[in-house]
Amino acid sequence: MKERERHTAATKRQAWVYTAPSAPPLADLFAGGDRRQKALRYHVSGNFKNLFDLAVHFGLKAMPSDWCSAAGAWLGTFAIPRWYAKGVKKARNNLKRLLPNASEAERAAILRRSWQNQGRMMTEFSIVRRLAETPGRVVWHGMDNFVEAHKRGPVIVACLHLGNWELLAPKLVSLGLAPSANYTPPAGRAQAWIARRARLKVGYGLLPPGKDGIRPAINILKDGGVISVFCDEGFAGKIRGPFFGRKPHLEGNLAVVVRLARLTGATICPCYVLRNEGARFEAFALTPLTLPPKDTSASIIDDVGLLNSIIEPIVRANLDQWYFLDNAL
Structure with missing residues (x-):
């Protein structure tokens, strides 16, 4: 009985409901x-x-692309250590925990590159489409994996917050996938308008944030369509995924992805973008994942662990480009 209760508790996931801020009269x-x-x-x-x-x-x-990106690198290294002390402290703690054998100088260099990447990411948002479509800016690897998976049926594009992940959107649209994405609007009204406008202009569909986006996502997948979900995430200042050696749980997008895949028979296509130097990148579409046949001894936790085993090594190898490095483990 106690074992069953523990399993039931582990497989429950509290739904998050997004409430848009209202305007005072x-x-x-x-x-x-x-x-x-x-x-x-x-x-x-x-x-x-x-x-x-x-x-x-x-x-x-x-601005020219390189200037725009360089302005972000300067802004990140200037602003983050001065005005985001709590985040910097969390990032340092994470690096000590995840890279125990690295020297202080090595961890400091990783942290500085993280600031640069975050700054570049913010300013490059204004020129994402230009970066993605300029020959030579992005080297694309394994893009046929998306196309072949989509020929077989519905697809969940499982993205990671590495490098400049926004570059994937225009590429996916150009390949004929045009996924719908569940995203939470930024707090600022102008920032929310900019983010919405940029995604709609490249051809992305926008799903409602949180719980309200689940039913539309299921319908899209059951119709053979494509959705995009980020498997790594920070929520309320805490890292939900990857697990980094912690006990697997269902309080995050890793669980959302595998539940949707089980429910609709969708293929999971993990992918990510890495920054090489400045505003030049490489993007990778990994081997598509079809979840193994379900048997009576398997559980959703097993599925989550399988997907985590794919994404965690990638994040660990690129902590300097990971957006959630400054969230708490």
């Missing part, structure tokens, strides 16, 4: 206390920030 600008402060932040200071974000985005689009 304009009348609150003339109210008092917290209501007025919230209205001022949203309608006045918030709109100044929105204008700044839009100006930066379109200003970066006008």
